[in-house]
Amino acid sequence: MIAPLTPELGDDDARVASALQLPGAGLLLDDAALSALLGRDVLVTHLRVKRGHSALAAWREAGDPVTAAHGWVMVSRDADKYVKMHQAAQRVGETLTEHQVDGGYLLSGTAWSDRALARQLRSAARFVDADSPWQVLRYNPRRRLVAVVSSGGVEQVLRVCAAPVARQIAAAQRWARHGVPVLELSALGHRGTAAVSPRWGGADLESVEDAQAFVAAGAAVARLHAVPVGGGADVELLNAKPVGAEPVDAGLSDAAPAALTVELEAAAQAVVELLPDAAPKVRRLVEALAPLLDSSMNRSAPVELHGDLSPDQVLHRADGSGEVRLIDLDRCGLGPRARDLGSWIAACRARAEGSGVESSSGFMTEYRRAAGAETPDEAEIAAWEAYAHLSSAADPFRHRHRQWAQAVMHRLTLAESALAQSALAAAQTRSGANTVALPPVRLTQRGTPYRVRRAWPGSRGRLGVEVQAENGDEAGTAVRAGWWTPDGLELFAAGTDPKLPGLALIASRGTVISHRPTKRAVVRHSSETGAQFTKVVRPGRAAGVLEGIRRAAAFDGPFRTPEVLASTDDSVTFAALAGRSLHEAHAFDAETWRTAWQQTLAALVAAQQDARIPEAVHTAEDEARVLREWSQRSASLRGAEPGFEQAVAACAEELEAQWGRRLVPSHRDLYDKQLLFCSDQGPGLLDVDTACAADAGLDLGNLRAHAQWRWRQGLWPQDYARVVEQAVDEAAAAAGVPAAVVALYKRSALLRLRCVYAFRPADALSADRLARDLAAAGA
Numbered sequence: 001m002i003a004p005l006t007p008e009l010g011d012d013d014a015r016v017a018s019a020l021q022l023p024g025a026g027l028l029l030d031d032a033a034l035s036a037l038l039g040r041d042v043l044v045t046h047l048r049v050k051r052g053h054s055a056l057a058a059w060r061e062a063g064d065p066v067t068a069a070h071g072w073v074m075v076s077r078d079a080d081k082y083v084k085m086h087q088a089a090q091r092v093g094e095t096l097t098e099h100q101v102d103g104g105y106l107l108s109g110t111a112w113s114d115r116a117l118a119r120q121l122r123s124a125a126r127f128v129d130a131d132s133p134w135q136v137l138r139y140n141p142r143r144r145l146v147a148v149v150s151s152g153g154v155e156q157v158l159r160v161c162a163a164p165v166a167r168q169i170a171a172a173q174r175w176a177r178h179g180v181p182v183l184e185l186s187a188l189g190h191r192g193t194a195a196v197s198p199r200w201g202g203a204d205l206e207s208v209e210d211a212q213a214f215v216a217a218g219a220a221v222a223r224l225h226a227v228p229v230g231g232g233a234d235v236e237l238l239n240a241k242p243v244g245a246e247p248v249d250a251g252l253s254d255a256a257p258a259a260l261t262v263e264l265e266a267a268a269q270a271v272v273e274l275l276p277d278a279a280p281k282v283r284r285l286v287e288a289l290a291p292l293l294d295s296s297m298n299r300s301a302p303v304e305l306h307g308d309l310s311p312d313q314v315l316h317r318a319d320g321s322g323e324v325r326l327i328d329l330d331r332c333g334l335g336p337r338a339r340d341l342g343s344w345i346a347a348c349r350a351r352a353e354g355s356g357v358e359s360s361s362g363f364m365t366e367y368r369r370a371a372g373a374e375t376p377d378e379a380e381i382a383a384w385e386a387y388a389h390l391s392s393a394a395d396p397f398r399h400r401h402r403q404w405a406q407a408v409m410h411r412l413t414l415a416e417s418a419l420a421q422s423a424l425a426a427a428q429t430r431s432g433a434n435t436v437a438l439p440p441v442r443l444t445q446r447g448t449p450y451r452v453r454r455a456w457p458g459s460r461g462r463l464g465v466e467v468q469a470e471n472g473d474e475a476g477t478a479v480r481a482g483w484w485t486p487d488g489l490e491l492f493a494a495g496t497d498p499k500l501p502g503l504a505l506i507a508s509r510g511t512v513i514s515h516r517p518t519k520r521a522v523v524r525h526s527s528e529t530g531a532q533f534t535k536v537v538r539p540g541r542a543a544g545v546l547e548g549i550r551r552a553a554a555f556d557g558p559f560r561t562p563e564v565l566a567s568t569d570d571s572v573t574f575a576a577l578a579g580r581s582l583h584e585a586h587a588f589d590a591e592t593w594r595t596a597w598q599q600t601l602a603a604l605v606a607a608q609q610d611a612r613i614p615e616a617v618h619t620a621e622d623e624a625r626v627l628r629e630w631s632q633r634s635a636s637l638r639g640a641e642p643g644f645e646q647a648v649a650a651c652a653e654e655l656e657a658q659w660g661r662r663l664v665p666s667h668r669d670l671y672d673k674q675l676l677f678c679s680d681q682g683p684g685l686l687d688v689d690t691a692c693a694a695d696a697g698l699d700l701g702n703l704r705a706h707a708q709w710r711w712r713q714g715l716w717p718q719d720y721a722r723v724v725e726q727a728v729d730e731a732a733a734a735a736g737v738p739a740a741v742v743a744l745y746k747r748s749a750l751l752r753l754r755c756v757y758a759f760r761p762a763d764a765l766s767a768d769r770l771a772r773d774l775a776a777a778g779a
Helices: 011-020 025-029 031-038 079-091 118-125 166-177 211-225 264-274 276-299 337-350 356-374 378-391 404-431 503-507 542-555 590-608 620-638 642-656 696-713 718-735 739-757 764-778
Strands: 042-050 054-061 070-076 097-099 105-110 135-140 144-151 154-161 194-198 303-305 314-316 324-326 333-335 442-445 448-457 463-469 480-485 488-491 511-516 520-527 530-537 564-567 571-575 663-666 675-678 682-685 692-695
Touching (some): 011 025, 025 031, 025 070, 031 054, 031 070, 079 118, 118 194, 166 194, 166 303, 211 314, 264 276, 264 378, 264 404, 276 404, 303 337, 404 620, 503 511, 503 520, 503 530, 530 542, 542 564, 542 571, 542 663, 590 663, 590 675, 590 718, 620 642, 642 764, 663 696, 692 696, 696 718, 739 764
Antiparallel strands (some): 042 054, 097 105, 135 144, 314 324, 442 448, 448 463, 463 480, 511 520, 675 682
16 A cells, blocks of 8 residues: 555646545646656556546656556546456456555556456467567557557557457458558457557658648548448438447447447536536537537438548658558548548647648648538538537546646637637528638637637728737737738738838837727837837827817716827827726626726716716717618628618617717727726726717616626626626616616617627627527517
C-alpha cells in the first residue's frame, strides 16, 4: 500500500474531482501527484470518467516517447470490478499495484495488465520479433493500443483492440479495390483483435504544410464516398445496429459496413458533467442540431465513411509527390457524406493555430471538383460540422489540455458558429440570395489565428470585420479591421485604415481596442496623468463628435462623463473614466449589481427631467426608419424571412403612431457597454455624442432589450438580467413613462439587435433563435 499525496488542482479540475464523488479521483488530474503515487515520472494522456462510478486514466512515462512505458490507473467504488481486475491480471501473470484511498479502490498497472487487452497483446506479441521494442503511439485503456513493432525485420504499425477488427480490415480491402489510398491492413494472430499495416510516409496532415497533399486528401475522400454500398442493396440508416465511436461489438461477426449513429445526448452529457454552467448552451445546440441531422440522415443516400475524418487521419509522403493514405478506420461505417466533410472542417477549425486550416481549402475545392453534383450543400455540411464540434467538446479534458475548460467552451462556440452558418446557407438557398457567407468565429491568415469579434454589413458582397489575434506575436494586443469577402479575409495593415488617415500615427502611440473599418476606431494610450482614449473618425467629422458632446449637457451631472482633453479634424481624446463596465456582470456580486443599476437608472431619470432639451431630434418615426433599414440589411444576408419581416413591419407601424409624445434628453444608443459603475463615485456614461431629444421610452426600452439579449447570449445569469429589467420598470414608473411605451421600444430594440447580431458569427445562432421568438410573438 502506498499512501497518495494530496493533489494540487486548479479550480476547474477541483470542481470536476469533487463532482465525480470518487475518493482519490483528484490524483488522476495532477501529473505530479500521480507520479509520486506511481513512483515514476508520468503524464496522463487519456482520461475517461463516470460520475460516482469510476475514473480510468492512461499514463506514459515522461522522457523519450520511443522507449516510454505506458500504463493505466483506475479509481472505483465497485468492489466486484476490483476483484475481477486482480483476477484478470493474475491470469496473464501480471501483478497490480493497490493504492490506499478511503472509501474506494485505486489500482494501477502497465498496459500489459489491461483487463480488456492483456490477452490480445500477448497473442499479438507472438507474431512480432521477440527482441523488437514496442514504440507505443496511442493507448486507450480497455479499447486499443497502437504501436510500432518489427516483424521479420520490417517496421509495421500494430493495432491491438479489445473488440474484433474484421470490419476495419474488410473496409481497407474493399476501399483499396476501388482505388482509395489506404494502407494494407492484415489480421494478426487468431483472436481477430489485432491487425498490422506497413509503416508508411512521414507526418500526418495536422503537422505539415503541403497544399498538394491536402488536394490529394480531398480527392481520396471523394473516391471513398464513391465506393459502391452493399452491391446496390438498400441500407437502413435509422434502425441499423449502432457503431458509435468505438470498434465493432464482439458479437458482430459480419464484416459488412454498418450505419453510424448520432450520439447527441451522450456528447451533451459529457460536456455538462464537466461544465454544468454550459448546460443551457449545450441544450440549445442539441435542440437545434437534432432535426438537422435527422433530415440529413433521411434524405441523403448513405455512402462509405471514414467516420473520424481529420487531417491527423491522413498520412503524407514527404517527397513532394503529394501522395497520401487514409488511416485509422476504427469508426468507419455508413452515413451521409456531409458527416465526413463536417468532421474534417471541424478538426481544421478546432486547430486554428495549425497550418491545416489554410490548406484545408484545397481539400474542399478538390472534393467538390471530384464529387461534382454529389457534393452536399453548405447547410448540411455545416450542420455536421457543428455535430463534430459538440461530439469532441469534452476531448480537451479527456486528453488533459492545460486549459481544458476554455478549450471546451471554444468548441461549443465553434459549434454555435457552424449552426449559424448552416441556418444562413439554408436561408440563402431558399430565397436565392447571393451574398458572402459569414466568416467563422476563428480563422487564420498567414499562419496567425484570429477571433472575429464583430462584423458589419458592407458593400460589394463584403462584410466589415474586427478581429484579434489569439496567439503568436499579436496575441492579446491590438484589434485589426478589414473585409471578409468570398475569397477570404483581407485585413488592413495593423493600426491603419484607408479611410482613417489619422489612425496610423495615433495607433503607433497606443493600442487599438475598437475598429469598425472605414468608419471609426478607438485607441487606448497612456500619459503622465493616466490612461486616455482617442476616437478616430474620418477627416472633418470630429466636429460632429464634439457637437454631440455639447448636446449631452443634461447627462453631465447625473452621470460622470469623460473629460475631453484634445481634438483635431479627425480625432477626439478623452480622459479615462473610473469604474467597471456594466457589461461585465461576472465582476459584480449580486448586491453591488443591484445597487449599480438602481443608481444608473436614477441618473437616467434625472437627466430626462433636465430642461436643456437638445435641438437634434430622434422621433419614433426615425426609430421606425432605423429598424426598417437594419431589417433590409439582414435580408440582404439571409434572404426573405416573412415571419420576422412581418414583426418588423408591425413594430415600425406602431412606432409611427407614437407622434406627439413629449421629448426628453436621450442618449439614443444606451446599453450596458456604455455604462460604468464605481462604488464611491457612482455611474459613468460613455459615447454621449449620439445625444438628442427623443421619447423617454427609447433609452429605457433599449436597456431592457439588452438585458434580455445578454441573457440569451449566455453572458449574464438570468437573475442578473431580471435585476436590470426591474430597475428599468421602476425608473419608468417614477418618470411616468407608460409600461406599454417601454415595451414597444424594447421590442424595436430586440428586432434591431437580431439584425445587427445576425452578422456576428459567434452570436448568429442566438440571433436566429431570437428572430423565431419575435416572429412567433408577433404572429
